Amino acid sequence: MNPLYNGMPATLLGGIGWRKSHFSNPSGNCVELAALPGGEVAMRNSRDPEGPVLIYTRLELDAFVRGVKSGQFDDLAAQID
Template identity: 85%
Template sequence: MNQLHNGMSATLLDGVVWRKSHFSNPSGNCVELAVLPGGGVAIRNSRDPEGPALIYTRRELDAFVRGVKGGDFDDLIV
């Protein structure tokens, strides 16, 4: 696997398994996540699977998920 960095093409993340929430829109409007070797997490837009991936540590993703569960981003929901 190439050196990991934010914005790299998701196609360069060989061997990862992408998954999305069961709450996802059937038309494909969602994000997908994949666990990376070494424990990081990649996130991509499901409508652009060959586009850029954002790379996060588990601690960064944990902070985000706890914020979502805690309602920190509720004002962003349309």
């Protein structure tokens, strides 16, 4: 595997298993995540599967998920009435 860096093309990551939330938009507007062999987590835009990825450590992703679960980002979500 190539050295990991933020913004690298997803195609350089090889045959990893991308997955998205069951809550994703049916038109494909979502992000996808993949576990990397070194323990990191890659994130990409599902509309651009060969485009750039962001690489996060497990600790970074854990901090984000805990923030989401506690409502810290609720003001950034679309308001559905």
